[in-house]
Ligand SMILES: Nc1ncnc2c1ncn2[C@@H]1O[C@H](COP(=O)(O)OP(=O)(O)OP(=O)(O)O)[C@@H](O)[C@H]1O
């Protein structure tokens with residue numbers, strides 16, 4: 001069961017001590033089941049806000065936001081937060097297994113799944129470590145593994161690779177593409193990296209700040225799986241230049 | 250070698266303390282009924298400490314302490330959880346919390362004796378009342394320290410209330426709760442002994458008063474040492490429990 005997302009005139013205003021903050025002006029966004037959408041935009045333009053509303057972590061102020069069929073409870077959502085948010089009292093593998101534990105999966109099977117996922121994100125030698133013993137990028141990879149544990153049909157990722165070096169990032173990108181192709185999940189991923197956006201997205205949604213809003217959408221035509229060699233093609237360069245000029249405005 | 254250097258100053262100062270005490274008693278000729286020298290206390294220590302009657306009194310004090318501590322822990326954690334969970338309950342309970350903090354709790358002991366008699370019950374209640382407060386406060390503090398990001402994870406995974414309590418709230422609050430329990434075990438010992446001072450005919454607190462009335466100051470010192478030992482063992486057990494349960498926490502290695 002994949003998931004379709006429909007946002008119509010969805011906006012968000014935070015009430016703060018210094019008065020209301022308009023984080024996101026009304027915006028429309030339709031995402032089809034199994035689509036890979038990337039949100040691209042400068043800091044503070046409301047990417048996290050939009051993603052958290054889609055994940056039902058907070059309410060939208062106006063408009064309508066529908067997820068089908070996540071609401072029926074048949075599907076699961078994996079959320080990668082901007083911070084790793086690992087439980088410091090659980091080992092790496094216990095953190096990864098948490099979604100399965102909450103679903104009361106037996107310990108032996110969920111730990112096996114967790115160890116498998118740890119090796120997929122390159123942490124097979126750290127399954128028994130405490131989160132505090134890992135670097136920031138390693139912690140972020142644990143949180144990605146955790147989001148994947150329950151085989152989510154909707155995957156919401158907030159700058160999942162922000163803390164990684166370029167090489168690891170490229171590797172994780174193609175691993176994510178592979179997993180996504182195998183699962184058919186709907187993915188919404190936030191990034192600041194134009195290259196990452198083009199490598200991963202079916203469609204790139206560009207946002208801008210003050211007030212936060214959606215300014216354009218770009219389809220990415222490259223066939224999959226995409227390799228780093230596409231970076232040198234004129235099409236890639238053209239899309240990248242176009243995105244860059246939109247972000248500068 | 251390092252260990253010796255680490256403990257040497259402590260050992261030297263303790264030995265020096267007893268030496269000065271001994272010398273003072275001999276030089277000043279002070280009446281041993283007022284201050285017996287350490288050698289005199291040492292000479293009777295095992296006779297008094299291993300006397301079956303002393304052991305019976307000690308076990309009564311220990312039972313009262315542990316029962317009071319257990320009550321304080323269970324009630325303190327439950328009320329603490331309710332206070333942290335509901336602002337309404339917090340506002341309702343707040344006057345009582347403030348009152349129970351500022352009232353000199355030993356002043357309530359006579360009242361508890363009237364209500365619960367001269368047996369163990371009144372001492373257990375005193376121990377529990379004195380030990381309750383730090384458990385309550387630290388439970389509230391601990392539960393408030395749940396990180397919003399961790400709560401987001403449980404929310405996004407659609408965890409049930411029980412799962413959030415067991416897998417998120419309790420582990421988050423555990424370091425603070427255990428610190429509160431560490432204080433509580435010490436306070437429970439004090440509560441039990443003070444209760445025995447004022448009412449009843451058993452326990453080390455009663456023995457202390459009885460030996461004082463009989464001017465057996467050297468025996469009084471033995472009882473003080475026994476109470477110190479009990480307090481130390483209980484505290485060490487709590488510290489061990491804390492190390493075992495929150496070994497994941499960073500500041501653990503600092504030995505705090
Ligand atoms: N909890 C909150 N309370 C008040 N204002 C908030 C809150 N969260 C975000 N904002 C405001 O909403 C706006 C959008 O924030 P958001 O976190 O969505 O940005 P972002 O696009 O994710 O930025 P970044 O790329 O830096 O993560 C910002 O101006 C921010 O100040």
Ligand SMILES: [Mg+2]
Pocket residue numbers: 047048049082158
């Ligand atoms: Mg953000």
